[in-house]
Structures are given as structure tokens and as C-alpha cells.
Amino acid sequence: MFTSISIVSLLSYFLLGVIGWITYKIFIWPYYVSPLRKIPGPPSDNPILGNLQSLLSSVDSTDPKLEWVRKYGNIVKYNGLFNKPTLLVTDPKIIQDILTSSKAYDFVKSHNEFNLALLGNGLVFAEGDDHKRQRKMMTPTFTHGNIKEMVPTFIRVASTLKGLIEKEINQGNSNINLSPYISKTTLDIIGLVGFSYEFNSLTSSNELAAAYESLFNKQLSILQIAVMMAATYIPIIKDISTAMDVNFKNACEVISRVSRQLVEEKYKEAENGELKNKDLLSLLINTNKILPDEEKMTFEELKNQIMTFLMAGHETTSIAISWALYLLAQHPHEQDKLREELVKAFPDKSNFNPTYDEINSLEYLNCVIKENLRLIPPVPVVSRFNVKDEVFGEYMIPKNTETLIGTSVLQRSTELWGPTAENFDPKRWLDPSTTNAANLNYLPFLNGPRGCIGNKVALAEAKIILGMLIRNFVFQPTKGFKIKKASFPLTKPDPYLGLTVSIIES
Numbered sequence: 054m055f056t057s058i059s060i061v062s063l064l065s066y067f068l069l070g071v072i073g074w075i076t077y078k079i080f081i082w083p084y085y086v087s088p089l090r091k092i093p094g095p096p097s098d099n100p101i102l103g104n105l106q107s108l109l110s111s112v113d114s115t116d117p118k119l120e121w122v123r124k125y126g127n128i129v130k131y132n133g134l135f136n137k138p139t140l141l142v143t144d145p146k147i148i149q150d151i152l153t154s155s156k157a158y159d160f161v162k163s164h165n166e167f168n169l170a171l172l173g174n175g176l177v178f179a180e181g182d183d184h185k186r187q188r189k190m191m192t193p194t195f196t197h198g199n200i201k202e203m204v205p206t207f208i209r210v211a212s213t214l215k216g217l218i219e220k221e222i223n224q225g226n227s228n229i230n231l232s233p234y235i236s237k238t239t240l241d242i243i244g245l246v247g248f249s250y251e252f253n254s255l256t257s258s259n260e261l262a263a264a265y266e267s268l269f270n271k272q273l274s275i276l277q278i279a280v281m282m283a284a285t286y287i288p289i290i291k292d293i294s295t296a297m298d299v300n301f302k303n304a305c306e307v308i309s310r311v312s313r314q315l316v317e318e319k320y321k322e323a324e325n326g327e328l329k330n331k332d333l334l335s336l337l338i339n340t341n342k343i344l345p346d347e348e349k350m351t352f353e354e355l356k357n358q359i360m361t362f363l364m365a366g367h368e369t370t371s372i373a374i375s376w377a378l379y380l381l382a383q384h385p386h387e388q389d390k391l392r393e394e395l396v397k398a399f400p401d402k403s404n405f406n407p408t409y410d411e412i413n414s415l416e417y418l419n420c421v422i423k424e425n426l427r428l429i430p431p432v433p434v435v436s437r438f439n440v441k442d443e444v445f446g447e448y449m450i451p452k453n454t455e456t457l458i459g460t461s462v463l464q465r466s467t468e469l470w471g472p473t474a475e476n477f478d479p480k481r482w483l484d485p486s487t488t489n490a491a492n493l494n495y496l497p498f499l500n501g502p503r504g505c506i507g508n509k510v511a512l513a514e515a516k517i518i519l520g521m522l523i524r525n526f527v528f529q530p531t532k533g534f535k536i537k538k539a540s541f542p543l544t545k546p547d548p549y550l551g552l553t554v555s556i557i558e559s
């Protein structure tokens with residue numbers, strides 16, 4: 054009897070403790086204790102989700118992040134999950150300090166269990182010395198010389214895409230959902246240039262392509278995103294939730310198994326000497342063979358790089374091309390100007406066969422891609438946690454604070470880009486003062502030691518696909534169809550990119 058009363062009272066104390074701790078964390082600490090409480094920002098919308106709903110919902114016109122920055126300044130404190138004070142920073146100097154100064158490695162990423170399951174612990178998530186070693190080894194793989202060799206592959210896959218769109222139009226369907234087409238195009242390309250692997254997802258079914266499609270062809274709900282964030286703090290949440298989300302679990306298994314198989318096959322091939330293919334994985338394996346043991350990548354690390362390339366290089370590029378088409382459909386005059394340039398360079402539309410140097414010499418195409426990545430960067434924010442106490446402006450930032458670097462807001466700031474900041478105006482890139490200012494204010498690929506290693510691949514690929522499409526088709530908005538922009542983790546068109554497409558006769 055006595056024992057059961059003790060257990061009951063112990064349990065009551067425990068419960069009271071838990072309730073007290075939750076009350077403190079959600080209702081007291083953020084408002085009366087945290088040093089971040091003095092930083093201005095929006096009031097919390099909700100004690101559980103904080104401001105996440107505003108931050109993560111798809112937007113059609115004004116982005117709430119932009120409104121916060123206009124109202125509260127370049128350092129904004131908002132409330133994250135369970136009201137956790139979190140920062141949104143758009144001050145170019147602070148951003149450069151985080152990204153490029155000697156302190157860059159003092160700002161680490163969230164090692165969210167979901168991201169790790171999808172991307173593997175490759176270059177995107179490596180930290181400190183591990184990251185330096187992997188980055189040093191991988192950088193030579195992304196030289197201009199190697200990217201030039203990828204161009205015929207970009208053209209071949211873009212041409213398959215062109216054929217499929219023509220087929221749809223010839224069958225009488227001109228209102229086309231372009232999202233799956235573009236996403237499969239960039240998946241097929243990264244398969245080929247990354248690992249000489251034929252997904253052929255544009256023309257056939259493939260289990261890896263199906264795994265990605267099942268993961269990305271649906272918009273994440275706020276609840277799903279909140280669960281992903283909670284898993285950063287309580288890893289068991291990932292196990293419980295993946296056990297319930299059979300689709301996610303199966304897709305991760307397929308991605309991991311196929312990536313492993315690809316490395317195994319290349320390893321076998323490499324036993325007979327240097328690999329002759331110029332895909333990224335072959336180049337990495339060749340380099341790895343001649344490195345001293347302490348610098349070599351392990352089998353597991355190489356497998357993780359495959360998962361990394363697939364994730365980092367596929368959806369991002371597809372989203373960039375999608376918004377370029379959308380913006381050109383909204384601005385027919387710009388679309389005509391771009392087409393004029395393409396027609397002049399490629400008078401025979403059936404012979405769109407540029408080299409790397411030729412595609413980069415097209416000035417207006419370059420301006421369109423740059424302006425598109427400014428207005429709608431595929432990665433709208435990146436998150437960092439400071440491992441030491443820091444000072445941002447006049448504020449002390451305690452260690453382990455989450456800071457979002459708001460590139461999408463920075464790139465639309467009227468202070469930095471002038472009164473036309475929110476307009477799609479490719480010709481601004483013809484003005485040298487824009488290019489100079491862009492060193493600090495334009496970060497679609499970030500910069501510094503953690504900047505995108507694949508940016509030159511992405512730019513060449515996007516230019517070729519966009520060039521092929523604009524040379525062959527006219528894109529117009531579909532009457533009555535509204536497209537929003539997802540806010541997290543990537544700015545995907547929501548629900549999808551639906552445009553009205555017609556064929557250009559000559």
C-alpha cells in the first residue's frame with residue numbers, strides 16, 4: 054500500500070516537473086529570460102508552432118519574411134517550434150561574417166535526422182575538418198573543363214524533354230503540368246553526369262525516380278515540417294514518425310540501396326585501373342585512389358556523396374528552371390527578347406547544339422537566369438547554429454541559437470536593389486554596378502567554404518534547358534490557374550507549374 058502511494062506521489066512530482074519545465078520553456082524563458090528577447094520581431098502566433106505557420110506557408114504575393122524585415126529590421130527574432138526564439142538575419146555584413154570569415158566553421162548546420170536519412174552524411178552535412186577534407190578532394194571534380202564535357206548530355210536530355218512536350222501539344226493538350234517533366238529532366242541529367250547512370254525517368258519508370266517522386270511531388274504540411282524540426286531535438290521522433298510514414302521509409306531505403314550499388318559497381322570497375330568515364334563519381338574514385346590514406350574517402354562517404362548529389366543537384370535546378378519559365382510567361386516581352394537572342398544564335402531550331410562557351414556567351418540568357426535566381430532563389434533560407442557566443446550588431450547571441458540566413462529577402466530588399474527590387478527585370482544585370490553590388494547582396498548559391506559546389510553545373514544545365522525550351526516553344530500563363538510558391542525547404546511551385554504551351558514553327 055505504502056509503496057503504491059509513493060509511486061503515485063513520485064509520478065505526480067514527475068508530472069508536475071514536466072509541466073513546470075514546459076511552461077517555463079514555452080511561456081517564461083522566451084519572454085523574460087532569453088537574451089534574444091530584446092531583439093524586435095513579430096509576436097508569436099501560437100505557443101506550439103510559434104510563427105512557423107507564417108514562415109512556412111506557401112505564398113502568392115508578399116512573403117511574410119519580407120514584411121518582418123521591413124517592419125523590424127535586418128535582425129528579426131521570431132518564435133520557432135515551442136516558441137523557441139530564432140533569428141532571421143538579412144544584414145549583408147553579418148551574413149558575410151557567418152559564411153565567409155574565419156568563423157565560418159563556428160556556424161554549423163542542423164543535423165536533422167530526416168535530412169540525414171535522405172541526403173546521407175555527405176558534403177552537405179559534414180562539419181569542421183571532415184568537411185574541409187571532403188571539400189578539398191571534391192573541388193577539382195567541378196572544374197570548367199569537366200563541366201564542359203557534361204554539355205552534350207545536357208543537350209541530349211533537354212532534347213528528349215522537348216520531344217515529349219511537342220508530343221503532348223500535338224495530341225491536343227496545350228495546358229501542360231510541366232513540373233514532373235522538368236524534375237525528371239534534371240534527375241536524368243544528374244544520374245548521367247553524376248554517375249553515368251541511366252535513370253531514363255523521362256521515358257520509362259525507374260525505382261529511384263519513383264522514390265524521389267513519392268517524396269517531392271507532394272507539398273509538406275506544416276505539421277510534417279514541425280515533426281521534422283522536432284526530430285532535431287528529440288531523435289526518437291524520427292524513428293516513430295518514419296515507422297508510421299511507410300512511404301518515406303521505403304523511399305529512403307531505395308535511395309540508400311541504389312547509391313550503395315552504384316559505388317560498388319564503380320569500385321569493381323576501378324580494380325582494372327583508372328576509370329575512363331568523366332562522371333563525378335568516377336572522377337572522385339580516381340582521385341581517392343591516389344590520396345594518402347588519411348585523406349581518402351571511405352566507401353560510406355562516397356555513397357553519401359551520391360545521395361548528396363542526387364538531392365542537392367536535382368530538385369534545386371528543376372525549381373530554378375520552373376520559375377524562369379513562369380516569370381517569362383508572366384513577362385512576354387522578356388520572353389520575346391530572349392527568343393530573339395536564341396534565334397540569332399541558332400537559326401535552325403532543330404540544331405540547338407551549343408558548346409559550353411557558346412551558351413555562356415548569350416548575354417540575355419545569362420541575365421534571365423541571374424534575375425530569376427535573384428527573385429526566386431530555389432533555396433530561400435539556410436539555417437545555422439553558432440557553436441560559440443556571438444555578437445550580431447548590438448545584440449549578444451548565445452551559443453546554439455538557430456539563425457536563418459534570409460537570402461530570398463536579402464535579394465528583394467529595396468535598400469540594396471533599389472525601388473525595382475520586386476520586379477523581374479533581367480536587363481538590370483547589364484549594368485556593371487548591379488554586378489558589383491551582387492558580391493554581397495546576391496547569394497542563391499551562398500558563398501564561402503560552404504557555398505554550392507555544383508553552381509557552375511547548375512548554371513550551364515539551366516541555361517541549356519531553358520534555351521532549348523524558349524527556342525522551341527512559347528509559354529503563357531494558363532487562364533484561371535494560380536501558382537503559389539512554397540516557402541520551405543525549397544521554393545517549389547505549388548501545386549505545380551502549369552502553363553499553356555505552343556510550338557514555334559521555325
Ligand code: HEM
Pocket residue numbers: 162176177178188361362365366367369370373430431432435436497498499502503504505506507508510511512
Ligand atoms: C540552381 C541550382 C542550385 C542551387 C540554387 C543550389 C544552392 C545551394 C545552396 C544555397 C547551398 C548551401 C546550403 C547550405 O549551406 O545550407 C548548396 C550547397 C551544395 N550544393 Fe547546390 N545548388 C544548386 C545545384 C547544385 C548541383 C547541380 C549540385 C551538384 C552537382 C549541387 C551540390 C551541392 C553540394 C554538394 C552542396 C554542399 C556544399 C558544401 O557544404 O560544401 N548543387 N547549394
